[in-house]
Amino acid sequence: MESLGTQTVVIVGAGPRGTSVMERLLAHHGKNTDSQPLHIHLVDPFPPGAGHVWRTAQSRLYLMNTPSFFPTLITDQGVSAPPLAGCSFNEWRLAQQSTPWQKLSEGDETELATLGVKNFPSRALYGRYLSWCFEQLVQAMPDGVTLTVHCAEAKRVARDHENGGFAVVLLNGTSLRADQVVLALGHVESKLNPAQRELRDDARVHGLTYLPPAVPNDVDWAQLPAGETVLVRGMGLNFFDVLGQLTEGRGGTFEPTGRPAGDALRYVASGKEPVIVGASRRGTPYRAKTELESHYPASITLRFLGEDAVAAIRALGATAGFDHDIWPLLYRDALWAYYTTLARTSSDAITAQLLPELDGLLHSGLDDGDPGWPQRLKELLATHVQDEHILDLLALARPLSRHRRRPGAGHRFTSHEQMDAAVLEYLSADAAGSARGEDDPVKMAIGALNAGRAIIKSLVADRGITETSWLGELRGWFEGFVEGLASGPPPVRMEQLAALVRAGVVHFAGPDPLFRIQHGVFTVGSPWVAAPPWEARYLVEALAPANQVQDSGSILLRNLLADGLARPRLMLASDGEAVATSGLDVSAPPYRPLDGTGVPVAGLYVLGLQLSSVQWGTAIAAEASAIYRSGYRTVLDAETIAMDILG
DSSP: OOOTTOEEEEEEOOSHHHHHHHHHHHHHHHHOTTOOOEEEEEEOSSOTTTTTTTOTTSOTTSBOSSOTTSEESOOOTTOSSOOSSOOBHHHHHHHHHHSOOTTOOHHHHHHHHHOOTTSOOBHHHHHHHHHHHHHHHHHTOOTTEEEEEEOSOEEEEEEOTTTSSEEEEETTSOEEEESEEEEOOOSOOBOOOHHHHHHHHHHHHHTOEEEOSOOGGGSOGGGSOTTSEEEEEOOSHHHHHHHHHHTGGGTOEEEEOSSOTTSOEEEEOOSOOOEEEEEOSSSSOOOOOOOOSSSSOTTOOOSSSSHHHHHHHHHTOTTBOIIIIIHHHHHHHHHHHHHHHHHHHOGGGBOTTHHHHHHHHHTSSTTTTOTTHHHHHHHHHHHHBOGGGOOOTGGGGOTTTTSOOOTTOSOSBSSHHHHHHHHHHHHHHHHHHHHHGGGOHHHHHHHHHHHHHHHHHHHHHTTOBOHHHIIIIIIIIIHHHHHHHHSOOOHHHHHHHHHHHHTTSEEEOOSSOEEEEETTEEEEEOTTBOSOOEEESEEEEOSOOOOOGGGBOOHHHHHHHHTTSOOEEEEEOTTSOEEEEEEEOBOSTTTOBBOTTSOBOTTEEEOSGGGTTTOSOOSSOEETTOSSGGGGHHHHHHHHHHHHHHO
């Protein structure tokens, strides 16, 4: 038990976010030598540091979506108390070469031996780094701070009316008294949506196998037999996790072909693979990351959606609209990135007059929303750019739209083979573009969008756009658009997928797929493909569990809502209707949840995914040496919470 006069904090969730709060508490407590004693309870059924998603025992085929130079748990950017211990992932990677940690596994050592600064680490290795950081923090714990780790799940946080503060009840029956509680829950279970529930229930009736959205490492992939057809819904990041387990994870290998990027690998099958059919709304996977020396292209500067412009938008208060005030600026930045790269790498594709005239046009029509501006842009490009090099930015997210329908028919593809060939062409071109790096115009346009996204994240967190714009514009169209372009897999994954298609292991259903159960089996067809639907007894939802607090499977979140200690945030749509959003309703930082009456709950804090109604892009790790403030937002939020707790 804590001694009299000790301040007690319970952190629910011991993954990166919970560890970040702990790190900030230690740093500020160590900075103030007259602080009262502090006891921290860390509650998580998974090991501290790594938590659930970054468990160290998982398959090394699960890769991070950022290269070694990017992620960090520890940073001194934007904080008033310097870290007591730890470093960035890349600094840790380099240190292991000379002074390896005694807790590294054989797999860690093997991976570290070849892992470079631009390579994409496995999630298991990142988990090892997080575990190391946690251990360093424990060893550097200042005088007056004690820690108890509870390998358990929290089921309820309730006000302690008798003693003040809170009682945190664990599933094992333990009750912890707390002066303050931090909810750093991360990914939690989610209820299925109505369509998914119907598929699951019908699948049970027909004896089919339905694998719902899940953290990939939680899935038993042995359920999917060799040689059987497996339908996979969703071709985002989880799609590549599924592919890895069903191919390399079963003994298949990729070999270099010696040919250029886009055709650089061949797949040698083990014979244990199923036949995989991928399906998604756009009909193609996310575009791959670009091979760069830094997270944002060094050759790209945001000239329009820069800090000055954002400051002006922020000064409007919450009255800015994404489509009206933000997108015109970012669109100009993407155009400039594309055409300046094109001029540098393919000067014969444009005239010498293009860039000066384009520069002038991009700076016009910003103040008055000139309705004739798009037409003047179209005419300028038609005059100075070869047709095949004119950028249709929005069409980048619809790569199959260039395929024309056959005369007199509603379909664009006559067979599954033709569909596969079209997607393979896209995969090869995208892999080649990733390999060109900063010399690829399309990838540089995407790089500008990605940099702009970082600035928009800060604007959103500062509540700089209207609720209507948040719902209907930013979340309504731009989020899906930019994620499909800039949040894709490591470049090697695109090469591997192309090799799997050439080997006949992977096929594609086509855009706008329709999933059903017919004649006792799953089926998926596309209005774009004039061929019978694919049939299978196995269906995988290649999606992470939905981050929806109202539909959460977390007993803790459900109890918080039921007890009135939290509520989902409501926003007004364009028609005036109140819409329940994905995250909790919270105060301004340090993000206290609002209770059922709309009053912030003193001493209770939220960090991470459940802030998705006031922040955009809450899942990504903090960025080492970040250029933009959003790159270390998680640490800033942890700092604000820690300072409020310690007073």
